[in-house]
Amino acid sequence: MATIKDIAALSGVSRGTVDRVLNNRKGVHPDTRSKVLAVTKSLDYRPNKAGMVLSAQRKNLKFGVVMFGTNNPFFDDVRVALSSITSELSRYNCEIMIRSTPGDSDKDQIDAIDELVKAGISGLAIAPQNQEGVVKKIDELYKKHIPTVTFNSDLPTSKRIAYVGSDYRKSGRTIAGLMKLIDHVGQLEIGVVGGLRSVLCHTERIEGFKDVAKETSNMHIVDTVWSDDDDLKCHEVVRGLLSSHPEINAMYFTAGAIEGGCRAIKELGREKGMIVLTHDKVPSTCALIEEGLIQATVCQQPAIQGTMPLQILFDYLTIGEKPKALNYTDTEIYIKENL
Amino acid sequence: MATIKDIAALSGVSRGTVDRVLNNRKGVHPDTRSKVLAVTKSLDYRPNKAGMVLSAQRKNLKFGVVMFGTNNPFFDDVRVALSSITSELSRYNCEIMIRSTPGDSDKDQIDAIDELVKAGISGLAIAPQNQEGVVKKIDELYKKHIPTVTFNSDLPTSKRIAYVGSDYRKSGRTIAGLMKLIDHVGQLEIGVVGGLRSVLCHTERIEGFKDVAKETSNMHIVDTVWSDDDDLKCHEVVRGLLSSHPEINAMYFTAGAIEGGCRAIKELGREKGMIVLTHDKVPSTCALIEEGLIQATVCQQPAIQGTMPLQILFDYLTIGEKPKALNYTDTEIYIKENL
DNA sequence: TTGAAAGCGTTACCAC
DNA sequence: GTGGTAACGCTTTCAA
Numbered sequence: 197m198a199t200i201k202d203i204a205a206l207s208g209v210s211r212g213t214v215d216r217v218l219n220n221r222k223g224v225h226p227d228t229r230s231k232v233l234a235v236t237k238s239l240d241y242r243p244n245k246a247g248m249v250l251s252a253q254r255k256n257l258k259f260g261v262v263m264f265g266t267n268n269p270f271f272d273d274v275r276v277a278l279s280s281i282t283s284e285l286s287r288y289n290c291e292i293m294i295r296s297t298p299g300d301s302d303k304d305q306i307d308a309i310d311e312l313v314k315a316g317i318s319g320l321a322i323a324p325q326n327q328e329g330v331v332k333k334i335d336e337l338y339k340k341h342i343p344t345v346t347f348n349s350d351l352p353t354s355k356r357i358a359y360v361g362s363d364y365r366k367s368g369r370t371i372a373g374l375m376k377l378i379d380h381v382g383q384l385e386i387g388v389v390g391g392l393r394s395v396l397c398h399t400e401r402i403e404g405f406k407d408v409a410k411e412t413s414n415m416h417i418v419d420t421v422w423s424d425d426d427d428l429k430c431h432e433v434v435r436g437l438l439s440s441h442p443e444i445n446a447m448y449f450t451a452g453a454i455e456g457g458c459r460a461i462k463e464l465g466r467e468k469g470m471i472v473l474t475h476d477k478v479p480s481t482c483a484l485i486e487e488g489l490i491q492a493t494v495c496q497q498p499a500i501q502g503t504m505p506l507q508i509l510f511d512y513l514t515i516g517e518k519p520k521a522l523n524y525t526d527t528e529i530y531i532k533e534n535l
Numbered sequence: 536m537a538t539i540k541d542i543a544a545l546s547g548v549s550r551g552t553v554d555r556v557l558n559n560r561k562g563v564h565p566d567t568r569s570k571v572l573a574v575t576k577s578l579d580y581r582p583n584k585a586g587m588v589l590s591a592q593r594k595n596l597k598f599g600v601v602m603f604g605t606n607n608p609f610f611d612d613v614r615v616a617l618s619s620i621t622s623e624l625s626r627y628n629c630e631i632m633i634r635s636t637p638g639d640s641d642k643d644q645i646d647a648i649d650e651l652v653k654a655g656i657s658g659l660a661i662a663p664q665n666q667e668g669v670v671k672k673i674d675e676l677y678k679k680h681i682p683t684v685t686f687n688s689d690l691p692t693s694k695r696i697a698y699v700g701s702d703y704r705k706s707g708r709t710i711a712g713l714m715k716l717i718d719h720v721g722q723l724e725i726g727v728v729g730g731l732r733s734v735l736c737h738t739e740r741i742e743g744f745k746d747v748a749k750e751t752s753n754m755h756i757v758d759t760v761w762s763d764d765d766d767l768k769c770h771e772v773v774r775g776l777l778s779s780h781p782e783i784n785a786m787y788f789t790a791g792a793i794e795g796g797c798r799a800i801k802e803l804g805r806e807k808g809m810i811v812l813t814h815d816k817v818p819s820t821c822a823l824i825e826e827g828l829i830q831a832t833v834c835q836q837p838a839i840q841g842t843m844p845l846q847i848l849f850d851y852l853t854i855g856e857k858p859k860a861l862n863y864t865d866t867e868i869y870i871k872e873n874l
Numbered sequence: 875t876t877g878a879a880a881g882c883g884t885t886a887c888c889a890c
Numbered sequence: 891g892t893g894g895t896a897a898c899g900c901t902t903t904c905a906a
Contacts, residue, residue, distance in 0.1 A: 197625060197626070197628045199898090199899055199900085200899065200900065200901095201899075201900095209876075209877085210876065210877045210878070211877090211878090211899090211900080211901090212876070212877060212878075212879095212901085212902085212903095213875085213876060213877075215900070215901060215902085216875095216876090219901085223875060223876085224875065224876080225875060225876085228875080228876085242625075242626050243626075243899080243900075244589075244592075244626055244627065244898085244899050244900070245626060245627070245899095246585050246588040246589040246592070246627060246898080246899070246900090247589060247882090247898075247899030247900040247901090248899080248900055248901085249585040249882090249900090250583075250585040250586060250589055250881090250882045250883065250884095250898090250899075250900070250901095251881080251882055251899080251900045251901045251902085252882085252900085252901080253583075253585070253881095253882050253883085254881070254882060254901080254902085286536060286581075287536070287581050287582075287583055287584060288583065288584070288585060289536045289583075289882085366872070366873060369872040369873075370870065370872040370873040372872065373870045373871055373872030373873070374870065374872075377716070377717050377830055377831070377870065378716050378717065380719055408872065491716055492716070494873075526867070527873040528865070528867065528868075529867075529868040529869075529870070529873065530868075531709065531712045531713065531716065531868070532712055533705070533708040533709040533711065533712030533713075533747065534705060534708075534709040534712070534833075534866040534868065538882090538883055538884090539883065539884065539885095540883075548892075548893085549892065549893045549894070550883090550884085550885090550893090550894090551885085551886085551887095551892070551893060551894075551895090552891080552892060552893075554884070554885060554886085555891090555892090558885090562891060562892085563891065563892080564891060564892085567891080567892085582883080582884075583882085583883050583884070584883095585882080585883070585884090586882075586883030586884040586885085586898090587883080587884055587885080588884090588898090589882090589883075589884070589885095589897090589898045589899065589900095590883080590884040590885045590886085590897080590898055591884085591885080591898085592897095592898050592899085593885080593886085593897070593898060628898085
């Protein structure tokens with residue numbers, strides 16, 4: 197375990213100079229630089245994280261978190277993880293400020309970001325709305341050397357340094373695969389319930405699902421309806437869908453508001469033989485799995501979505517660790533027995 | 536973020552004294568102690584990990600890893616994770632020594648441990664054989680203040696400080712749950728293939744499976760055979776089982792040597808309508824899932840089994856963090872689409 | 875262009 | 891019993 201001190205001694209220079217070389221700071225003689233680099237190589241030096249973190253504490257890092265203030269209880273788990281990482285990072289003299297924005301206008305998110313920047317954040321984690329204004333704002337921060345990590349939903353065209361979240365298409369494909377496995381009768385007549393048309397993840401999941409459905413002869417999507425992630429609306433549209441399509445024997449809920457939809461299934465006495473697959477592991481969904489109405493749910497590691505973005509920012513700004521651009525969470529399958 | 540320095544200043548004592556109080560070292564006046572404790576409380580002090588780690592590097596920590604030298608390719612993934620954590624911890628002046636023991640005699644494991652202790656390890660991670668001699672050895676280390684973490688398979692009666700690995704019963708129950716979901720005909724006639732009778736995890740998985748089977752009217756276990764985790768043996772016993780039981784329509788492989796068993800299924804032309812469920816995600820299993828012969832496999836996060844035990848030892852010995860006793864890995868379900 | 879030294883927070887050792 | 895100080899590895903600032 198070679199240290200900067202070792203390199204300095206062997207190169208016959210001071211630690212300060214070694215630091216300048218290793219961090220590509222200017223103001224060092226080319227000869228000195230190459231000498232130091234040679235020694236560094238020969239020692240296979242890797243910087244000590246504890247030392248770097250300790251030193252970085254003088255920076256008084258502040259991070260901002262912005263998430264669309266959604267009613268979806270999925271985000272409860274994200275918030276729990278957020279508060280745990282907040283407490284963890286506070287031990288390194290590092291503060292975290294959280295802003296939930298209520299509506300779905302990008303104005304709210306942008307205002308929240310501006311406010312955080314004014315408060316002096318050095319990095320931003322955001323569960324972004326899929327809107328152009330947010331992309332622009334992220335790029336603006338990038339120019340100010342404030343790195344951004346997106347989570348839950350990505351903005352691939354922005355200059356965010358990383359994304360943490362689900363691979364939506366894979367989730368959708370997994371649901372389709374499960375449906376095929378569970379199918380008893382050899383012919384799937386499927387009702388799909390989307391959430392919000394404007395949310396990337398809901399639409400992408402459906403695409404993934406369709407990818408598999410297309411190449412499977414006995415999977416037929418009867419219709420797709422939209423719940424707007426609202427329980428009452430979901431109840432209504434599912435009722436309508438099932439009433440007009442007695443042949444439906446499988447339902448795919450791609451978003452929240454699952455409970456309302458399931459209520460409709462029960463009211464119409466259509467539980468028997470009905471395959472119901474969902475996403476995420478919120479309490480109401482768990483209850484319906486226990487009950488047997490839902491057979492399986494596909495999840496996206498909310499805890500990791502809460503912690504990893506901040507960990508990435510912290511590592512980036514303290515020990516200079518460049519993150520992977522795409523950090524996909526696992527596509528987890530839960531049934532009654534492994535809930 | 537209060538530091539020891541703050542506490543020292545506010546209590547009117549030196550940092551050394553504060554350190555003595557906080558770490559319950561003796562040789563400090565009761566009055567001083569209570570004064571310091573009071574101040575500490577009022578500041579909600581939490582020690583800084585970076586500082587502790589940095590300071591702990593002077594201890595020159597060495598950790599030993601012992602695992603039964605199994606042919607099971609599952610352990611390949613564990614080894615990959617081991618080498619990644621080895622490289623990670625080497626940055627903190629911390630060395631890791633790995634010993635694989637070939638046979639299944641406890642003598643080998645005990646010898647390996649002795650050797651590591653002689654080399655001066657401060658902690659041990661072990662995938663232990665389920666034998667009395669190993670338990671005794673762990674307890675002996677405990678007396679010498681060398682903490683042990685078991686992984687992959689637990690020894691709950693020993694004085695190990697933690698276990699990292701699967702909840703076997705839950706794995707077995709999950710397999711049973713999947714089987715019920717996939718069942719097409721409404722009556723499961725099941726063949727179970729065990730691995731090693733002496734390995735706790737194989738037997739426990741079967742118990743978990745039986746728990747669910749018992750309370751399900753249409754699940755009937757036809758017979759249980761043992762492969763000794765050997766491919767040829769597995770091929771032979773599965774061939775025998777299927778030949779004498781034409782009614783079998785579902786197979787549960789609880790351990791390794793899956794490939795041989797699947798070969799038998801194909802040779803006998805029994806793929807059609809046969810449900811095949813397995814554990815772990817080794818290359819040959821993945822191929823059989825792609826092929827469609829195996830419908831699902833239940834996994835146990837090998838990477839976490841490789842890294843977490845050492846992380847636990849490191850945290851325990853550097854920052855004094857007491858681990859949870861039971862660190863269960865997730866019971867992951869994989870099908871073709873989320874492989 | 876380079877060196878020296880202080881500082882991040884904790885622990886350990888040597889004086890008193 | 892207690893205080894002072896060096897040490898862990900890195901960064902940064904001030905002098906030279």
